[in-house]
Amino acid sequence: MFTGIVQGIAEVVAIEEAEAFRTHVVRLPGALGEGLEIGASVAHNGVCLTVTEIEGERVSFDLMRETLRVTNLGELAVGDRVNVERAARFGDEIGGHAMSGHVIATAELVSLDEAPNNRRLWFELPESLGRFVFDKGYIGVDGASLTIGEARPATAEHAPRFCVDLIPETLARTVLADRVPGDRVNIEIDPQTQAIVETVERVMASRDA
Incomplete structure (x- = not known):
């Protein structure tokens, strides 16, 4: 289990490629x-x-084939940096929210707003994940536990979107400070939110049957 409190940034110093398989060294x-x-x-x-x-x-x-397919780790090159968190231990303070380390998809950074002491990032999600995202909910972005500032449903012009606001500490401690529009980030949906939404959907579907 992880907490979503990024402990540092690690540099990728070597990569060994194989068929549908990769070993990287940080x-x-x-x-x-x-x-x-x-x-x-x-x-x-x-x-x-x-x-x-x-x-x-x-x-x-x-990195196995599924990891390379679902996450942004397959896009890394030597010299790139990644957010790093060691596994939580019993008794550790949970400063973020419980995370499994199982990324469900990637999202594209579509815009960012700069301010003197913070940065707002807008991401576009796969259509199927929009139902799990809501204002003030939790989400994991490249391993960082963040609070959703605003969520917007899909429209004819774009897929579901959400934004997060990053304080100077988050910008200093994570690779999110380096992200630019067009970059893809790893997304982990809050497991409790996902379980609640899917349970409610099943109950509603059974009532309509």
Whole structure:
């Protein structure tokens, strides 16, 4: 389990490609790599990955075909950076919201509004996910637990959209500061929200049957 509180940014220092498979190596200095062991879970842009090799600060992770298909990790190149969070431990403070590290889809950054002390980002979601997004709800964006500022339903011109407002601390600690329109981010829907919405839909459907 993860909390959505990004602990740092890691640089991709090597990539090994294979058919429908990729191993990437990131540098985890200091506290990010302290006590890390093979088999441990580390979220990269919100994707739960397993440590496969450790060589000093260089830590390897394998990306399977489904991970490459569903997330933005397959778009990474050497020198790119990712948000990193170590798996939560029993007794840790949950400063964000409970997250599984199972990214459901990507969303496109379609616009951003700059202000002196914050940034508002607007994302466009796949049509099927619009029903899970609402004002002041939780959402995971590249592994960061964020509150939805506003949600807009799909129209004839565009798919469902939502925005988040980022404070200076979030901009300083995450790769969201580097995102520009056209970039794709990993999305994890709040599991509780998803369960409630789908349960209500099933109940309503059974009543209409």
